[in-house]
Amino acid sequence: MNKDELVKKLPFWNMLNNEEAELVKMSATINKYPKGVVAQGFExxxxxxxxxxxxxxxVYLLSEEGREVTLFRINEGEFCTLTASCIIEQITFETQISAEADTELLVINAGTYERLADSNLQVKCFTYELIIERFSEIMWALQQILFMGFDKRLAVFLYDEYSRTGSLEIKMTHEQIAKLTGSAREVVSRMLKRFADEDIVEFKRGVIIIKNIAALKKIIK
Amino acid sequence: MNKDELVKKLPFWNMLNNEEAELVKMSATINKYPKGVVAQGFExxxxxxxxxxxxxxxVYLLSEEGREVTLFRINEGEFCTLTASCIIEQITFETQISAEADTELLVINAGTYERLADSNLQVKCFTYELIIERFSEIMWALQQILFMGFDKRLAVFLYDEYSRTGSLEIKMTHEQIAKLTGSAREVVSRMLKRFADEDIVEFKRGVIIIKNIAALKKIIK
Structure with missing residues (x-):
């Protein structure tokens, strides 16, 4: 699909008048980020x-000491407006965004979005709704971190990865999992070791293999 | 002020047409909650x-084990729309609300608000903006809990109390401070003891007195 076709599939396309539609078409770009790149930093x-x-x-929080807490991920096909936070005056916190794989984005730049939101209340309202949805996702993630024992959190993470990819093999380092679960590498390694001792997972060539999905589910409950 | 006068001071009053204004007037109530009452529970x-x-x-989160994490407070004169979360479908998390003092509220019930938001896009958009503002407050509170050492968090709390009330005397139990800082009573007591040893605070008749505001500020920095 070329850019013009992609733009027409944007979820707010039908809310735009001709002039606004033209503006979106003209300003849309396709940006590419190689895996690992930080697409949005503090500055x-x-x-x-x-x-x-x-x-x-x-999308994650970064502490002054360099600790990361993952808030949510934006998957293929998903649309996100929280990434326009710099022009939404009610948002006063800062998030970091990194590419988890080689990533391609359709981008409507912040200036264009600001003009749209100013001229079109329906678009503004719609983008706020999407922000509030992400807010709910963030609250879920943070409640897990605040309230859940780490065995449960790690089990949820492994099960979510399995659900998302359909594969029992998880190709991630302990360091990566620590970042994604808002924990420390040592804590992840220790808990994975316990899971291995209990035959819930095993390790092969740097890959974590889920051996007992029922046991994982039991920890989650 | 009577109810009719209070309603006219609502921040979205000027956005309403006659019919909507009449609806708000009719449905508004003044609710009273004695100190300590939980005004909104899970069920x-x-x-x-x-x-x-x-x-x-x-407004706080409550874990299954009964741990509380304070998200924000709604002070005298403040308006809040996150308290209408049950009819905002994008909000999927649950918060608890308790009265910190004898409290009186002007309430536009959720059903009325839903009708307003359906008929008036400007009101809807405005209430979303207020939710996103609270979202930012929540993120600030949670970042403190996730990333800050407890000495800093407690110092911020004491300093905020002093700023809010204008008094160096803080009439709260360690238990109350623990709830408000998302910590445990023992942790609060231990840290307050350390602050007392350092002559930053002292205890008198169940009251915490800030003795050295400059030292508090230094911890916060």
Whole structure:
């Protein structure tokens, strides 16, 4: 699909008048980020309104000491407006965004989105709804971190990865899992070792293999 | 002020047409909650859109094990729409609300608010903006809990109390401070003891007195 076709599939396309539609068409770009790149940092302007065409983004908090807490991921096909936070004055916190794989984004830059939201109350309202949806996802993630024992959190993470990829093999380092679960590498390694001792997972050539999905589910309950 | 006058001071009053204004007037109630009462629990319907006329509400998360994490407070004069969460489908998490003092609320019930938001896009958009503002407050609170050492968190709490009340005397139990800082009573007591050893605070008749505001500020920095 070319850019003009992609733009017409944006979830707010039908809310736009001709002039607004033209503006969106003209300003849309396709941006590519190689795996591992930080697409939005503290000092940068924000991305704008985006749709993930390929790959995956991870949105996280970064502490002064360099600790990361993952808030949510934006998967292929998903649309996100929280990435336009710099022009939404009610948002006063800062998030980091990194590419979890080679990623391609359809981007409506923040300036264009600002003009749209100013002229079109329906678009503004719609983008707020999407932000509030992400807010709910974030609250879920943070409640897990605040309230759940780490065995449960790690089991949820492994089960979610299995659900998402359909594969029992999880190709991630302990360090990566620590970042994604808002924990420390040592804590992840220790808990994975316990899971291995209990025959719930095993390790092969740097891959974590889920051996007993029923046992995982039992921990989650 | 009577109810009719109070309603006319609602921040979205000027956005309403005659019919909508009449609906708000008719459905508005003044609710009273004695100090300590849980105004909204897991099982209840939500409050609706509210304005605190007197007193203060605290909005918090409650874990299955009974741990509380304070998200924000709604002070006298403040307006809140996150309290209408039950009719905002994008909000999927549950919060508890308790009265921190004898509290009086002007309440527009959730059903009325739903009708308003359906008929008036401007009101809907406005209430979303207020939710996103609270979202930012929540993120700030949670970042403190996730990333800050407890000495810093407690110092921030004491300093905020002093700023809010203008008094160096903090009339709260260690248990109450633990709830408000998302910590455990023992942790609060231990840290307050350390602050007392360092002559930053002292204890008198169940009251915590801030003796050295400069030292508190230094911890916060």
């Amino acid at each position: 940068d302007e924000c991305l704008g309104v985006i749709q993930v065409l390929k790959g995956q983004l991870r | 209840d319907e939500c409050l609706g859109v509210i304005q605190v006329l007197k007193g203060q509400l605290r």
